Amino acid sequence: xxxxxxxxxxxxxxxxxxxxxxxxxxxxxxxxxxxxxxxxxxxxxxxxxxxxxxxxxxxxxxxxxxxxxxxxxxxxxxxxxxxxxxxxxxxxxxxx
Numbered sequence: 001x002x003x004x005x006x007x008x009x010x011x012x013x014x015x016x017x018x019x020x021x022x023x024x025x026x027x028x029x030x031x032x033x034x035x036x037x038x039x040x041x042x043x044x045x046x047x048x049x050x051x052x053x054x055x056x057x058x059x060x061x062x063x064x065x066x067x068x069x070x071x072x073x074x075x076x077x078x079x080x081x082x083x084x085x086x087x088x089x090x091x092x093x094x095x096x
Contacts, residue, residue: 002077002089005034005041009075038080042091044069049095056091067095 012027034041042055049058049067055076060067076091 001037001039005039005077006074006089009041009043009072013072040078040080040085042076042078043072044076044091044093045072049093055087056093058092059094061094061096064096069093069095 008027008030012023015021015023015027031041044056047069049056049060049069051058055078058067058069061070071094073092073094074089076087077089078085079088
């Protein structure tokens with residue numbers, strides 16, 4: 001399932017980069033189904049990078065005191081289970 005989520009994330013990112021909005025409704029439906037299955041996909045693009053966040057691995061570019069996430073190669077993926085929420089994939093980002 002992780003590979004499917006990563007492929008979906010990549011396709012959605014490429015569609016946004018190309019300003020292709022016709023698939024937005026379809027992406028929302030798929031995300032809703034994933035949520036129903038207990039998956040949480042965290043895309044931190046545009047947010048300030050927090051070095052205390054253990055759910056992501058970051059490559060920092062530059063010397064900013066509060067680097068911003070400029071690219072997400074893989075999202076952080078969590079899964080809800082009966083006992084809580086588990087991290088099943090660390091996100092990989094670039095911040096500058």
